[in-house]
Every structure is written in structure tokens, then in C-alpha cells.
Amino acid sequence: DAGITQSPRHKVTETGTPVTLRCHQTENHRYMYWYRQDPGHGLRLIHYSYGVKDTDKGEVSDGYSVSRSKTEDFLLTLESATSSQTSVYFCAISEFQGRSSYNEQFFGPGTRLTVL
Amino acid sequence: GQNIDQPTEMTATEGAIVQINCTYQTSGFNGLFWYQQHAGEAPTFLSYNVLDGLEEKGRFSSFLSRSKGYSYLLLKELQMKDSASYLCAPRGAAGNKLTFGGGTRVLVKP
Numbered sequence: 001d002a003g004i005t006q007s008p009r010h011k012v013t014e015t016g017t018p019v020t021l022r023c024h025q026t027e028n029h030r031y032m033y034w035y036r037q038d039p040g041h042g043l044r045l046i047h048y049s050y051g052v053k054d055t056d057k058g059e060v061s062d063g064y065s066v067s068r069s070k071t072e073d074f075l076l077t078l079e080s081a082t083s084s085q086t087s088v089y090f091c092a093i094s095e096f097q098g099r100s101s102y103n104e105q106f107f108g109p110g111t112r113l114t115v116l
Numbered sequence: 117g118q119n120i121d122q123p124t125e126m127t128a129t130e131g132a133i134v135q136i137n138c139t140y141q142t143s144g145f146n147g148l149f150w151y152q153q154h155a156g157e158a159p160t161f162l163s164y165n166v167l168d169g170l171e172e173k174g175r176f177s178s179f180l181s182r183s184k185g186y187s188y189l190l191l192k193e194l195q196m197k198d199s200a201s202y203l204c205a206p207r208g209a210a211g212n213k214l215t216f217g218g219g220t221r222v223l224v225k226p
Contacts, residue, residue, distance in 0.1 A: 031212050043216040094212050107158035
């Protein structure tokens with residue numbers, strides 16, 4: 001299994017509070033991703049990173065920010081959590097995409113966030 | 117924009133075969149992935165197609181037709197442990213981003 005950990009694994013917080021989720025990898029993969037998964041919506045990309053300090057928005061980035069200061073860590077921050085951000089958050093990693101290789105994404109165990 | 121369509125749920129009997137269809141429309145295409153996700157767990161990689169045709173991996177096979185924007189995942193000799201959600205995910209032409217369908221929940225009954 002790819003070495004990906006997420007912390008915390010579970011968190012309950014109140015509306016308006018800041019929350020930071022951490023993804024840590026030991027695979028030295030270039031790409032890192034944050035997804036959220038909600039019933040009826042599947043996995044949706046929030047932000048992704050293609051290198052240290054290189055990040056870009058996904059399809060549901062509003063209300064979220066990210067940072068990547070080291071290859072192994074990718075942080076997701078909710079500046080002011082809202083109830084609509086209650087979800088399961090998955091981090092994923094992949095290697096640089098070559099034209100003749102899979103470069104599949106490997107997923108972390110997920111973080112269940114509840115915003116009251 | 118991206119649009120991926122797959123059935124929400126399918127039920128099959130242990131030992132049988134099930135085919136999960138996926139149609140997609142993407143801006144650029146560079147392969148299609150299938151992932152398996154058991155309830156409460158992370159998705160895990162099952163298969164990858166980038167050229168037209170069938171890829172076989174043991175009890176699982178995946179098919180791709182790029183001109184039709186169509187793929188299917190075939191699960192043979194179903195086992196109880198195959199009860200899970202199966203996610204179709206085409207990859208765009210730029211970067212390494214995947215767009216996931218809503219997933220097909222497969223329930224295997226004895």
C-alpha cells in the first residue's frame with residue numbers, strides 16, 4: 001500500500017471555526033489531491049498540487065485553501081467552516097504522468113468532518 | 117465540462133456476472149480508471165484503459181470505446197466480498213486530474 005496518512009481521522013467542529021486537515025505521504029509522489037465525497041455526488045476534486053508550492057483549484061474549491069511547503073505534506077484549510085462542508089475528505093497522490101504509464105491515484109484513509 | 121454517467125445500484129447473485137456501464141463526456145481524454153470502494157473505506161485502483169478494447173485482470177475486465185465515450189467493468193464469478201461501489205473516472209488531457217462518476221453500488225446476494 002502507498003504510504004499515505006491523513007489526520008485527524010475524525011473531527012467535529014462548530015460553524016465559523018477554522019479547520020486544517022493534513023495529508024502526509026512517504027512515496028515522494030509529485031501530485032497530491034484533496035477530494036470530498038458526499039452521497040449523490042461521488043468524489044469531487046477540491047484542490048490539487050503538482051509540486052511544492054504549486055497548487056490549483058478543482059471543481060469545488062470555494063471555501064477551501066491549500067498549502068504545500070514540502071513534498072510530503074499537503075494541507076487543506078477551511079477558513080470558516082460551514083455545515084455544507086460536512087463530508088468525508090480524501091487525500092490522494094500520484095506520480096508524474098508519463099504518456100505510457102498508469103500513474104493511478106492512491107488514496108488515503110479519509111477524514112470524516114462534521115460541522116455543527 | 118465533464119459528465120460521467122453510471123447506474124446507481126445493481127444487484128447480482130454470488131457466482132454470477134455483472135457489467136457496470138459508464139458513459140462519459142470530457143474535455144480531452146487520456147485514459148479511464150475504475151476504482152473499487154468498500155463502505156467506509158478509501159477507493160482502490162482496479163483497472164486502467166487508454167486504448168480501445170478489453171483489458172482482463174483475473175475476475176475483472178474493463179472495456180473502452182473512445183469514439184463512443186463508453187466503458188464497462190465486468191465482474192465475473194461474483195463473490196460476497198465484491199459488494200462495494202465501483203467508480204468510473206476518466207482522466208483529462210492536461211495534468212493528472214480524474215473526474216469521478218457518482219459510483220455504482222453492487223450488492224452481491226447469496
